Amino acid sequence: GDSVTQMEGPVTLSEEAFLTINCTYTATGYPSLFWYVQYPGEGLQLLLKATKADDKGSNKGFEATYRKETTSFHLEKGSVQVSDSAVYFCALSGDHGSSNTGKLIFGQGTTLQVKP
């Protein structure tokens, strides 16, 4: 079945450092890919998404490119801030044609801690 694998955390960085969180997936067809973020005490929020190969999703300085050849969707940010400290989840929604339900398959999450 479909699955998502993320790099294990926690990831600890100093402010203004470069961030990469790796995400790879296994799925049939052409899934849509997502990054969700969960700030302390808050619910899951969509950070960015990409719906087809070579698409780049971006938001709040974060980027991720849908790489079908490597089945990857790595999250990057050039300069992290303390306020980016959160748990980041990579997810996919499978491509099942007319029966696409939109359900999400999540990775296990990666905790990012940014120190001033």
Place this chain on the structure above:
Amino acid sequence: DTGVSQDPRHKITKRGQNVTFRCDPISEHNRLYWYRQTLGQGPEFLTYFQNEAQLEKSRLLSDRFSAERPKGSFSTLEIQRTEQGDSAMYLCASSTDRGPVNTEAFFGQGTRLTVV
């Protein structure tokens, strides 16, 4: 619209008791999902409603779990004869299929269940 609402936010119950959680989705959303999230893991899909019809259930959803969405509006998730292994965060999400494929799913803040 205030987003997806879940009630209660926290529930502590004794093993063997029944519990019921409520989810109010975004009003124009016809799709509703329940997920379960345990500590250090990503959310796991439990069940999916399209309007009032429950169209998919995960194998994680044992016979002790039942979900309803009468009239295609709010949804309830009931757990009968709770066990300690049911302790988790129960998340509700909603979305619409009236638009591009795989439109964004909006999550509530969850109900944290502790079974003692």
